[in-house]
Amino acid sequence: MATLIVLVMVLLAIAAMALGATVGVPGAIKEPPRPKPKPALATAGVGVGVLLPEQMQQEAFFREQQRAAALRLQMPSVEPDDSPGMQMKVMTGILVSGLIILALGAYALWEPTREADAAQIQLHENVLRGAALFTTYCARCHGPTGTGLIGPNLHLQEFAARYKWNTSDPSDMAKMRTLVIQTITNGRPPTPMPAWGQENGGPFNETQISNLADLIMTNGWQYVVPAPGAATAAAPTPAPNAPPGQALMQKYGCGGCHTIDGVAGMTGTVGPNLTHVGSVPKIPESTGNLTNTPDNLAKWIFDAPAVKPGVIMPNFSQQGMSQDDAKQIAQYLETLK
Ligand code: HEC
Ligand code: HEC
Structure with missing residues (x-):
């Protein structure tokens, strides 16, 4: 579309220039037909010894006429060529210029929209x-x-x-x-x-x-199209006979931070790998505050920051987790020996 408009504009411009060469350009003005000099005037009144007053008047009149004729010869004509052919050219020139202005205007209006698009x-x-x-x-x-x-x-x-x-x-x-x-x-x-x-x-x-x-x-x-695996990254479809605790972990997004080998969506690396968390003696292992019993584990899962202030594991009790959910997850985790 843009190229089309530019092409049309270029064509119009060429047409206008071609016409302009014959219409409005000063250098192209046609020379007016030269009036024929009047040689008879040059000798009028010469050759007579004494000039009568009427003769003197006539003489002055002729001289005046001659000077006017000579002047006219020097000056280019400003009279328009108003032959029908020239009128056509002028009209076409005006029309073409008009079209160019219109095309430019349309383009100027259309260009920003095109850029915005x-x-x-x-x-x-x-x-x-x-x-x-x-x-x-x-x-x-x-x-x-x-x-x-x-x-x-x-x-x-x-x-x-x-x-x-x-x-x-x-x-x-x-x-x-x-x-x-x-x-x-x-x-x-x-x-x-x-x-x-x-x-x-x-x-x-x-x-x-x-x-x-x-x-x-x-x-x-x-x-955002949730990918089959990733959609579920937050809440992966649990395997048909997965333990309820595993499904709950998928629901709460534990997999964003923890890995359990072989479990869909549990691939996070922010927290420790839980593949064998059932064998860990203390919860969390890094501090060793709590022995790894199902109750202690549930406490940790329910509200980790209460056990270890400043831990980045979220307080799941504030994310809608029930005590019962925490217990089920703990039960499941204890089986991961
Ligand atoms: C491992 C988990 C994790 C992943 C993966 C993650 N984020 Fe975040 N993101 C967070 C947490 C947690 C916060 C809140 C940080 C805070 O408390 O200031 C956060 C904060 C943000 C914020 C600032 C929100 C705010 O309110 O200031 C943006 C934006 C953001 N994440 C974008 C992304 C994008 C984009 C990606 C993927 C390229 C991504 N995150 C991946 C956990 C994650
Ligand atoms: C934002 C990241 C994050 C999320 C989400 C998260 N955890 Fe954690 N978790 C951690 C970090 C970090 C630790 C290690 C804390 C430490 O050792 O100080 C941890 C520790 C643990 C531990 C102790 C593991 C060990 O070996 O000491 C268990 C169990 C655990 N998380 C279970 C869960 C469960 C279940 C969920 C989901 C309900 C969950 N986590 C969600 C970050 C997270």
Whole structure:
């Protein structure tokens, strides 16, 4: 479309120039037909010794006429060529110039829309890329569609509300984007939010981080397709005869931080590997405060920070976990010898 318009404009411009060469350009003005000199006048009144008053008057009149004729010869004519052919050319010239102005105007109006459309398409592609990255890398902690799990809800309104930002204020949104980029790039030590930027040893370049920011800033969660495995990363479909405790762990997203070999979605590396947690003497092993009994384990699972203040394992009692859920999970974990 753009090339077409440009082509038309170039053609019109060429036509206008061709016409202009014969119409309005000063150098192209046709010389007017020269009036024939009147040689008889040159000798009028000469050859007679004495000039009568009438003769003198006549003489002066002729001289005046001669001078006027000579002057007319020197000056280019300013009289328009109003032959029908020339009128046609002038009209066409005006018409063509008009068309060019119209075409330029239309192009000027259309060009910004075209750019905006292109930017919109680009943004949409970026959001789709961000959505794919999210499913692969972030869903296990922020939930299959970003509504939060171990990590907070990343939907625009909820996110902005945490910082008291107004989503229709561009300056607030600029701050939010900066925070998002920084958080993804550098992580949030000592929270489980990892650093994803390549400069921090992570897997993502700036473009990928920007794509994720586009997803979050446009609130494009409808494009996030939970992958069969990852959807469930937060709450994987439990194996048909999986112990209830295992299904509960998948529901609460323990797999975002812990690995249990052979269990879907349990691949996290933030906390210790729980594949043989049943054989660990103390809970947590690193502090050795609690002996590893089903009751103590349930206490830990229910509210880890109460047992060990400052631990990044969340307080699940605040995430809707019941005492009974904690006990079932503990029972299951004790079987992992
Ligand atoms: C291992 C779990 C985990 C993974 C994986 C993870 N996050 Fe996070 N994320 C968190 C936690 C926990 C927080 C909250 C940190 C805090 O308390 O300040 C967080 C915070 C954030 C925040 C800031 C939210 C706010 O309110 O300030 C953003 C943005 C974010 N994560 C984006 C991502 C993106 C994008 C990915 C995928 C590339 C990702 N996270 C992967 C756990 C995770
Ligand atoms: C945000 C990350 C995170 C999440 C989510 C999380 N944990 Fe943990 N968990 C940890 C960390 C870190 C430790 C180690 C604490 C320490 O040693 O100081 C830990 C320790 C444990 C331990 C003790 C293991 C040992 O060997 O000492 C158990 C058991 C455990 N978690 C179970 C769970 C269960 C069950 C869930 C889900 C209901 C869960 N965790 C969710 C981070 C997490």
